[in-house]
Amino acid sequence: MVDYARTPFSRSRPQKPETDVFGEIRGDALLSRLLMKFFDGSLAEKGIKKEDVDEITVGVASGVLENWTYGGKIPAFLSGFPHHVASVFIDRQCGSAGTGMHIGIMEIMTGFSTTVLSTGFEHMTRVRGQGVEPNLSMADKASEFYRPDMDVATVLNMLQTAQKLYEEEVPTFTKEDMDKFGVRSHNLTIKNQESGWFKGEIIPIQGHAPGNIDEPMLIDKDLSARASTLEKVATLPRLSTPFYLEKNGGKEGYIKREGTDEGVITPGNASPLNAGATAAVLMEATEAEKRGIEPMARIVSMGWAGVDPSVMGRGPVPATIKALKHAGLSA
Incomplete structure (x- = not known):
């Protein structure tokens, strides 16, 4: 990997789209604006041009309605890539952009590509479940x-998948552990925004002021982060519903352990909804050396695995184990 960049991540509010600073921008346009600035900025400094790219991978978790990318070609057209640059669209639940990188890595490893641009976008304000008609016959x-x-x-319910995973993993971790992790994550994000840690990674994108689509605003930082304390997060409303798993003593055991009959997932320990786009450039090692480009990372392995989708948050565990095993490593 020789370079990467991303937009800031907005705070999506599907019920109040005007509060999302990217609410007036389509996801494919958001990605295209990122790519145009990326190739005019740090990639130009490294001598990497759009015509040097063999393949563009575009990952989107919900490629329907305006998120349909014509096999990744629409973002390529919008951002000015020449027609000889190939593209492919990927939908992996969840990790579409990551799988785009897997494809790019394998193309380079097998000698069929030299330079691959792996990208992804999501827009939870504009496209969140609409236009999806899954076959639920099972x-x-x-x-x-x-x-x-x-x-x-x-x-089909992200809050409930997290709640079920939590109950299945009792007593591996507690709600307090999750709250601590959430507080640490948000506070580190705020700290690193203030210190300039994300400079160079985040490319500012024109949006609008929260709540006022007529007021242009340059967005240069992630907007979902909220500085907080464990005490404050502990008081946030509980949004999930317990399963009262029998292996943990049913409802009686749950209430005894948690001190309540409510769920454990809250706005403070759950992932936020957002809109944003990402991009990374993968290059064959000898090509990077020939160009005098110092790689940011060397790819040594990768992995993917399936799990029970009702506890989909467990997915990275077997996938990581596979990747480590292939590389001769262990956790």
Whole structure:
């Protein structure tokens, strides 16, 4: 990997789109603005041009409606890539842009590409579940496709997948552990914004003032971060509903352990909704050396794995184990 960049990440409010500073910008346009500035900035300094790219990978978790990219070509057209540059669209739940990097890495490893631009975008304000009509026959007991091992209702609810994973992992960690992690994450983000840590990584993008689409504003930092304390986060409303798993003593055991019959997922320990775009340039090692470009990272392995989608947050664990094993490493 020889360079990377991203937009700031906004704070998405699907019910109040005007409060999202990128609410008036399509996701593909957001990515395209990033790429135009990326190639005019640090990539130009390194001598990397759009025509040098063999493949563009575009990852989007919900490639429907305006997020449909024509196989990744629309962002390529918008940002001025010549027609000989190929593209591909990826939908991996969850990790589409990461899988785009996997594809680029394998193209380079096998000698079919020299330079790959791996990108991704998401816009949870403009496209959040609309235009999606999944076949849920596996939840119908009368269907030939019925799967008794599928908890479809939980699969479709991010709050509930987190709650179920938490209950399955008791007593590995507690709500307080999650709250501490959330507080640390938000506070570190604020600290690093103030220190300039993200300078060079985040490319400022023109948006609008929160709540006023007629007031232009240059956005240069992530907007979901909130400085806080463990005491404040502990009082935030609980948004998830418990499963009261029998292996943990059912409802009685849950209340005894948690001190409440409410869930443990709150705005302080859950991932926020946002809009943003990312990009990374992958290059074959000898090509980078020939160009005098110092790599930022060397790719030694990768991994992917499937898990029960109702506890999809567990996915990175077996995927990481695979990647480590392939590289001869261990956790």
